[in-house]
Amino acid sequence: MKTVRLGLIGLGNIGRHHATYLQAGKVQRCELVAVCSTTPAKMEAYRPLVAWTDARALIASGTVDAVLVATPHYQHTDLGIAALDAGVHLMVEKPISAHKADALKLIAAHERNPKTVFGGMFQLRVEPRYQKLRFLIESGELGRIVRVNWINTDWFRTDAYYASGGWRATWAGEGGGVLLNQCLHNLDILAWLLGLPSSIRAHVTLGRDHTIEVEDNVTAYLEYASGATGVFVASTGESPGTNRLELTGTRGRAVLEDGKLRFIRNLSDMTEFSRTSQSGFAKPESWNVEIPFENADQPHAQLMTNFTDAILDGKPLIAPGPDGLASVELANAMLYSGLTSQTVTLPLDAEAYALKLQKLIAGSRFVKKTVASDASDFAASFRR
Numbered sequence: 001m002k003t004v005r006l007g008l009i010g011l012g013n014i015g016r017h018h019a020t021y022l023q024a025g026k027v028q029r030c031e032l033v034a035v036c037s038t039t040p041a042k043m044e045a046y047r048p049l050v051a052w053t054d055a056r057a058l059i060a061s062g063t064v065d066a067v068l069v070a071t072p073h074y075q076h077t078d079l080g081i082a083a084l085d086a087g088v089h090l091m092v093e094k095p096i097s098a099h100k101a102d103a104l105k106l107i108a109a110h111e112r113n114p115k116t117v118f119g120g121m122f123q124l125r126v127e128p129r130y131q132k133l134r135f136l137i138e139s140g141e142l143g144r145i146v147r148v149n150w151i152n153t154d155w156f157r158t159d160a161y162y163a164s165g166g167w168r169a170t171w172a173g174e175g176g177g178v179l180l181n182q183c184l185h186n187l188d189i190l191a192w193l194l195g196l197p198s199s200i201r202a203h204v205t206l207g208r209d210h211t212i213e214v215e216d217n218v219t220a221y222l223e224y225a226s227g228a229t230g231v232f233v234a235s236t237g238e239s240p241g242t243n244r245l246e247l248t249g250t251r252g253r254a255v256l257e258d259g260k261l262r263f264i265r266n267l268s269d270m271t272e273f274s275r276t277s278q279s280g281f282a283k284p285e286s287w288n289v290e291i292p293f294e295n296a297d298q299p300h301a302q303l304m305t306n307f308t309d310a311i312l313d314g315k316p317l318i319a320p321g322p323d324g325l326a327s328v329e330l331a332n333a334m335l336y337s338g339l340t341s342q343t344v345t346l347p348l349d350a351e352a353y354a355l356k357l358q359k360l361i362a363g364s365r366f367v368k369k370t371v372a373s374d375a376s377d378f379a380a381s382f383r384r
Ligand SMILES: NC(=O)c1ccc[n+]([C@@H]2O[C@H](COP(=O)([O-])OP(=O)(O)OC[C@H]3O[C@@H](n4cnc5c(N)ncnc54)[C@H](O)[C@@H]3O)[C@@H](O)[C@H]2O)c1
Pocket: 009, 010, 011, 012, 013, 014, 015, 036, 037, 038, 039, 042, 053, 054, 055, 070, 071, 072, 073, 075, 093, 094, 095, 121, 122, 123, 165, 181, 382
């Protein structure tokens, strides 16, 4: 195989974005050969590519080596399993599944088909600002991490956004709100930087700022086995919102906000300083460092290039699909804690959460009104 023959499943906001850079040749050795949508009219624009209305038929056709699944959340599991069991490589949009039990099923399908390449579309991982934060942690520059605070309230969405798709912001169609959709990218980065906490206590409000039944406001308190603590705040109802990630370690503090990454570097470890200083009010000397970074060019295309290289050359994936379990687990656990008003210990009980979600679906009285909206400014939503 010298090129990867790719089928794109789902031609909504993100599916069309993927099609655009793929057709512009931004991913070498990856050829978009087929598109699939349950809405045939959406495929007209992609002629003469082969058009499928049934994703399973496309997967079974033998005409593609890989698929990119860009459908609503619940289909990720079923279509992903169908692809992996057919020996078709899989790149799945985030979240890898709507809930942990489904994510485990998808990962099990990959484990029984180990020759398949399974990637997750977590494009923030190629952003140098997050790579540099990871470097600060892994190199020991920050010392032992004691606190993380991430205010993620710049995911503002209008009612028109929620009304643009029947699946959006419903328990049955999406399985969650700001946590599972918008902030899932941030939860992936949080887990990529720090691993999973050992417990979570969250407060969530359902439809506080929108006519929706799922969560649009979250404040979560996290505890890590290391003793570190954290606060994660998310909202789609605030404008202007804030995106401030603050990581405090014993060797200093890194703050990512307003397009700047600042590192206040302690010249000595603060814990060591506290133990050895003879003065009651002294502090370690600290230096201000501004860490330069560029924004990634075409981050989705970069992940697809890496996926292609993994298939053709065996290169390691930047965002392996099974890594997507962590962000699903965080989103589910925060929501579960908020809904049950209890502290949730991790690992999350996947079956208990699935049952809770089923009850929310069964108990839903929400009547969704769908209205077409202008999505021409969609790409602006990638900036964080
Ligand atoms: N990585 C990113 O930057 C990013 C950005 C936006 C959305 N997403 C994710 O992408 C997915 C899609 O989001 P969206 O905003 O494009 O949604 P959307 O509603 O705009 O598009 C989804 C499309 O999938 C189609 N579809 C549904 N079931 C299908 C099936 N079985 N076979 C083929 N097509 C099917 C629908 O007709 C619709 O056109 C979600 O998981 C979302 O979280 C990722």
